[in-house]
Amino acid sequence: MGTDGTTRSLEQAVFGAPVVPPGRPAVWLTSARRLLQGFHERLAPPPVRILEALFAQLDAHVLRVLVELDVPDQLVRPASMAELADRLELDHDSFERLMRYAAARNFISIDRRGRVRASGITKALQSDAVAPWRGWVRFATSSWFDDAFRNLGPGMAAEGPSPFEAAHGTDFFGYTNDVNPDAGVVFDQAMSAGAIVQAIGLARILKWDGIGSVCDVGGGSGAALDVLQRYHPHLEAVLFDLPEVVGRSDFLAGGQADRRSVGGSFFDEVPAGHDRYLLLAVVHDWDDESAVSLLGNVRHAMGPAATAVVVETPRADRPVHDFAAASDLLMLALASGRERTAQEYGRLFSTAGLTIQDRHLLPSGATAYEVAMTR
Ligand SMILES: C[S@@+](CC[C@H](N)C(=O)[O-])C[C@H]1O[C@@H](n2cnc3c(N)ncnc32)[C@H](O)[C@@H]1O
Known part of the structure; x- marks a missing residue:
């Protein structure tokens, strides 16, 4: 892809309007807002x-x-x-x-x-928006989301169930896939909005020439792959997620020959032989042991020339009121995961036998880590 201007006009052509602001200005804007918000809060009496x-x-x-x-x-x-x-x-x-x-x-x-x-x-929030943010509203204001947060205190006891398990008697993905599949549909829609924004960033920033096939691990509805194929039509796309999730996705509904979906667990194995693997907002769902296990399975699936792109928003070393801080609490209340600092990501990759080759700041403020097998 060419300059930011070229990619912006492509965005206009693909989606009918620019969807994601240009990279650097978006990141500067976030920093400026945080600074002003800090003043605004410190000026108020307790x-x-x-x-x-x-x-x-x-x-x-x-x-x-x-x-x-x-x-x-x-x-x-x-x-x-x-x-x-x-x-x-x-x-x-x-x-x-x-x-x-x-x-x-x-x-x-x-x-x-x-x-x-x-x-x-x-x-x-309109139903025909490119990224369906109304899904996030439905997800984060649902009673089952709220019930997990109501159990945040008791769920932090040294022994005993996590907040989500205390509220629902099962873990998050057991609940959204087996107990309450309607919640699963809402969750997939919510995730698609973020996935579309991240994928536009990846489509603009990463080099896609020479990449034949891309496998989205924990790819949810397939929204990220859809965006990448619109920008880079030569790509073959493989959606990999739990069987229930790929089963309810409409990723294959258009019958495109260059799309495939595979249902399975990334704790068992990951489809082998693709040029690039994506893990968007997947690693943060899991504790260190599980994260190393799933990253190890991705490494196992990769050929020597393949790369994996892990997109996460690293947590600052000190307390900051930002997206990563909020997301860390979401992980505590809903899942068994956590947000990690950049150093913690580095250690996690190296434990899983992966080396960071490059890192890119996306317009969303997330970081895309390009990792390859450690040699
Ligand atoms: C936080 S969502 C992220 C979805 C998508 N990558 C995105 O950025 O919107 C995590 C995804 O991991 C999937 N997942 C959870 N456990 C899994 C497992 N054991 N094997 C495969 N996928 C799994 C979930 O179904 C969900 O789609």
Whole structure:
């Protein structure tokens, strides 16, 4: 791929609009926001900070209600408050109060004439958005997600079940695949949004010439492979995930000859002989022992010239209020995994017999580690 400008116009051609901001500016913007957020928080007296922290959960409730009511799709065109409330058969006053809060948070916007319009956030929640972020809203506001967090305290006891197991009597993937498959569908949709954003970054940044086949290990719905094939149509794509997950994916629905899916567990074995393996947000789901076991199976599947690309967001060495810190708590409440520092990733790869060849900062702020067999 050529310059960032070339890839941006390709993005326009592939998706009809730019989806992911250019790499470096996106990362600078994140740093600037963190700095300003630090000031904003330090300036507030402690009681205000406590209330702000508690009221932050209202954002999640409002996003959930907007998605439940299908407000984002109702805002393909601007509409008056009354028109929208009537269309949704809602009490006008209640609806206006909800929309006022939503506008104050930029989830929607209200113009000078009082008409409700889609904001950038509304557009990202529309059902035809390139990356389906409404899946994340459904996932992170579901009762089963909440139940795991309610068990965070008891689930941290030295002995006994993890928070998720205390809440649901089984682990996360047992729950989403066997106990409550509807939760699995919601989880796959949520993961697709992030996978699409990461895949656009990988499509732009990595070299794909000379790569014939790519296997996405723990690839969920196959959304990342779909993006990569749109950018690089010469690629043969193999989706590998648990049988239930590949079974409900529509990755093969279009009948493309250059796509295959394989159901199985990466703790048993990984399909062998592909040029590049992807592991997007997979390693962080697991403790060190399991992570080394699955990375070892990827190494075993790789030929001497193959590479694996592990995408994760390394945790800072010191406490920082960022995506990795939040994701670390998600891993504690929902899975048996953790977010790791860059050094911890280095040690994990080397224990699994892998050496980092290159690393790339993606526009999302995640790092793509290109690793190969240690010689
Ligand atoms: C956090 S999701 C990431 C999905 C996708 N890579 C992405 O970036 O959106 C982890 C994925 O690992 C899959 N997974 C969990 N256990 C697995 C196993 N034993 N073998 C294969 N895949 C597994 C899950 O089904 C899920 O799709």
